[in-house]
Amino acid sequence: MFIRVNIEKCTGCGTCIDVCPYAAIIIKDDKAFITDACTLCGACVESCPEGAILDERGKEVEKPKDFKGVWIFAEQSQGKIASVAYELLGIGRKLADELKSELCAVLFGESDEVEELIKWGADKVYYVNSSDYTYLDDDLYSKTLVKLVNEYKPEIILAGATAIGRSFIPRVAARLRVGLTADCTSLEIDKETGNLLQIRPAFGGNIMATIICPNSRPQIATVRPRVMKPGEYNPSKNGEIIKIDSLKPSGKVKVLERIEDKSFCRVNLQDAKVIVSGGRGIGGPEDFKMLWELANLLGGTVGASRAAVDEGWIPYAHQIGQTGKTVCPKIYIACGISGAVQHLVGMQSSDIIVAINKDPNAPIFNVATYGIVGDAKEIIPLIIKKLKQGVSEC
Numbered sequence: 001m002f003i004r005v006n007i008e009k010c011t012g013c014g015t016c017i018d019v020c021p022y023a024a025i026i027i028k029d030d031k032a033f034i035t036d037a038c039t040l041c042g043a044c045v046e047s048c049p050e051g052a053i054l055d056e057r058g059k060e061v062e063k064p065k066d067f068k069g070v071w072i073f074a075e076q077s078q079g080k081i082a083s084v085a086y087e088l089l090g091i092g093r094k095l096a097d098e099l100k101s102e103l104c105a106v107l108f109g110e111s112d113e114v115e116e117l118i119k120w121g122a123d124k125v126y127y128v129n130s131s132d133y134t135y136l137d138d139d140l141y142s143k144t145l146v147k148l149v150n151e152y153k154p155e156i157i158l159a160g161a162t163a164i165g166r167s168f169i170p171r172v173a174a175r176l177r178v179g180l181t182a183d184c185t186s187l188e189i190d191k192e193t194g195n196l197l198q199i200r201p202a203f204g205g206n207i208m209a210t211i212i213c214p215n216s217r218p219q220i221a222t223v224r225p226r227v228m229k230p231g232e233y234n235p236s237k238n239g240e241i242i243k244i245d246s247l248k249p250s251g252k253v254k255v256l257e258r259i260e261d262k263s264f265c266r267v268n269l270q271d272a273k274v275i276v277s278g279g280r281g282i283g284g285p286e287d288f289k290m291l292w293e294l295a296n297l298l299g300g301t302v303g304a305s306r307a308a309v310d311e312g313w314i315p316y317a318h319q320i321g322q323t324g325k326t327v328c329p330k331i332y333i334a335c336g337i338s339g340a341v342q343h344l345v346g347m348q349s350s351d352i353i354v355a356i357n358k359d360p361n362a363p364i365f366n367v368a369t370y371g372i373v374g375d376a377k378e379i380i381p382l383i384i385k386k387l388k389q390g391v392s393e394c
């Protein structure tokens with residue numbers, strides 16, 4: 001609870017309206033109401049002659065009990081479980097072990113890969129095996145997950161910050177009236193309180209914020225694909241698959257046809273082992289051709305900084321960073337990219353980072369495994385030439 005009006009005491013005198021610097025108080029039916037514009041500045045509290053405005057910011061709210069276990073939402077497409085589910089099982093296993101609780105996966109839609117979730121770390125899978133769940137139906141997905149939460153009471157729910165997760169998980173949080181932290185880059189357990197520490201970039205990536213939901217359960221967070229590493233695969237691990245009855249779709253949404261978008265990205269950036277990425281320093285759209293050539297020689301694909309995308313040199317689908325994709329290839333070659341924090345959050349988990357930049361003080365060198373100071377337009381053609389001659393001559 002925060003700042004609220006005790007309606008019983010309010011006489012509707014309007015004194016608080018003049019005091020509020022944010023015009024956050026309205027009078028309706030002779031009673032004061034605090035709107036969403038409230039910044040919790042507290043200025044109105046003392047102004048009320050009736051003592052009707054209550055500041056409950058520091059008030060202890062009892063944490064709901066009986067919530068136990070870590071859940072991950074395992075999304076699927078055409079029966080194939082998305083790789084982000086295995087990444088969530090990796091971090092989910094760690095959190096569950098720290099909390100000494102079980103790790104469960106929730107899977108909606110028909111799939112032959114249910115057992116895989118157990119081998120990748122789940123103790124249980126709540127499985128709705130129904131063709132009604134083949135494609136995302138926000139209403140159906142959120143109602144089903146809420147029903148499961150109310151029945152089994154998990155303490156933590158993790159989902160991918162994917163098109164599916166971003167679409168229906170906020171509805172789940174809203175229906176349960178609990179918080180949701182989107183796009184977490186790290187998740188930990190507070191050893192003292194047992195709360196989930198949900199860590200994510202804030203203020204344009206300039207700080208890392210730790211968000212907690214101490215007074216409500218479940219704690220819900222989304223994590224972008226490729227941010228967490230998958231856990232251990234144990235082919236002999238056993239677990240329980242609990243079949244859950246499907247709910248009836250509302251019929252508000254009907255998927256008529258599924259059309260795959262093949263207009264860009266010859267290789268899926270998030271699955272690529274090698275990414276050659278270009279920034280403003282590359283110079284123009286024509287110069288991206290040499291990046292494609294290098295990427296093709298290395299069996300990879302091409303990424304870009306936002307500056308290059310904003311210039312219109314390459315489509316947005318290739319953008320890597322805070323407002324683009326998060327990638328984790330074996331090799332990331334950053335060409336003419338300065339290394340702004342918003343770019344780094346999307347690629348700094350790559351196994352090997354090679355930076356080519358003519359400025360020796362460019363921040364990209366702080367995260368680079370190998371740095372080459374020089375003109376990318378001279379260096380890349382040389383690398384291409386050497387690769388064409390044969391690796392042995394390099």
Ligand SMILES: Cc1cc2nc3c(=O)[nH]c(=O)nc-3n(C[C@H](O)[C@H](O)[C@H](O)COP(=O)(O)OP(=O)(O)OC[C@H]3O[C@@H](n4cnc5c(N)ncnc54)[C@H](O)[C@@H]3O)c2cc1C
Nearest residue numbers: 279280281305306307321322323324336338343357358376
């Ligand atoms: C809310 C927000 C979200 C953002 N999201 C993203 C995001 O998702 N992804 C992202 O990338 N950015 C993002 N940005 C923008 C980010 O802050 C930077 O502006 C952007 O990453 C800079 O791109 P760049 O490194 O290509 O360009 P610049 O910063 O202009 O750097 C160009 C670099 O190229 C070097 N260079 C120049 N010529 C050559 C040459 N011939 N050879 C070698 N090196 C050369 C220069 O020394 C320089 O270091 C975001 C910003 C905000 C505020």
Ligand code: SF4
Nearest residue numbers: 010011013014016048
């Ligand atoms: S000052 Fe107090 S009594 Fe007057 S309208 Fe505001 S809340 Fe009500």
Ligand code: SF4
Nearest residue numbers: 020038039041042044
């Ligand atoms: S706490 Fe501040 S912003 Fe909120 S209603 Fe009172 S005066 Fe307005």
